Amino acid sequence: MEKIRCGWCGKDELYMDYHDNEWGKPVYDDEILFEFLVLESFQAGLSWITILRKRENFRKAFDNFNYKIIAEYNDAKVEELMADTGIVRNRLKVLATINNAKRFMEVQKEFGSFSKYIWGFVDNQPIINQPSTLKDVPATTDISDALAKDLKKRGFKFLGSTVVYAHMQATGMVNDHILDCHAR
Template sequence: MEKIRCAWCGKDELYQKYHDEEWGKPVYDDETIFEFLVLESFQAGLSWITILRKRENFRKAFDDFDYKKIAQYPDEKVEELMQDAGIIRNRLKIMATISNAQKFMEVQREFGSFSQYIWGFVGGKPIINLPKTLKEVPATTEISDQLAKDLKKRGFKFLGSTVVYAHMQATGMVDDHVIDCWVK
């Protein structure tokens, strides 16, 4: 018998693997949280499957998502990334990733970890929603609005409320698996 999954992942094996093994599972380590911030910011305006298919290229291009290295990228690295056909070659998003890495470390210094900061918006534990269908899953919430606003105030870019809500889902701050999904 085939597993019942959230409909958004369809029949694509990569999407199903991501859905089954990552989406909605709580992430508390700063390294993985930063990886998803990078991927989500590049996803803005594109489909998530496009980003998933390029994930390993992003990992290689952005030094395994090492925010300490990324924060120090010189102009030459930006030009190198602009020539990398394996990633999304958007100068503004590349520049934002470098800036966001710097801001990420500022938040770490202030809160002890980025995880401590971001999870504070949901009281340190996942919000478990029980949607019957995907139509019941919002694109944004009051919390994603607040978090996006706070990130913007701190100088982060390409992290509006919709992207932030997708990040919250990806890192398990919110569990939006539909009620009949096998992962529930």
């Protein structure tokens, strides 16, 4: 018998693997949280499968998502990234990633970890929603609005409420698996 999954992942093997093994599982590791910030910010305006298919290219291009290295990127590295056909070549998003790496470390310094900061928005507990269908899953919530507003105040870029909510879903801060999904 075939597993029941959330409809958004379709029959694509990469998508199904991501859905089954990553999406909605709580993440507390700062390195992984940063990786998803980068990937979600690049996803804005594109499909998630596009980003997933380029994930390994992003990993190579962005020094394994090492925010300490990314924060030090210079103009030459920006031009190298802009020439990399394996990633989404959007200068504003590349520059935002460098900026966000710096802001990420500021948050770590203030809160001890980015994880402590971001999980504080959900009282350190995943929000377990009860969607029957994909139509029941919101694009934003009051919490993603508040988090996006706070990130913006701290100088983060390309992390509006919709991107932040997608990040919350991806990192398990919110569980939006539909009720009959096997991964719920």
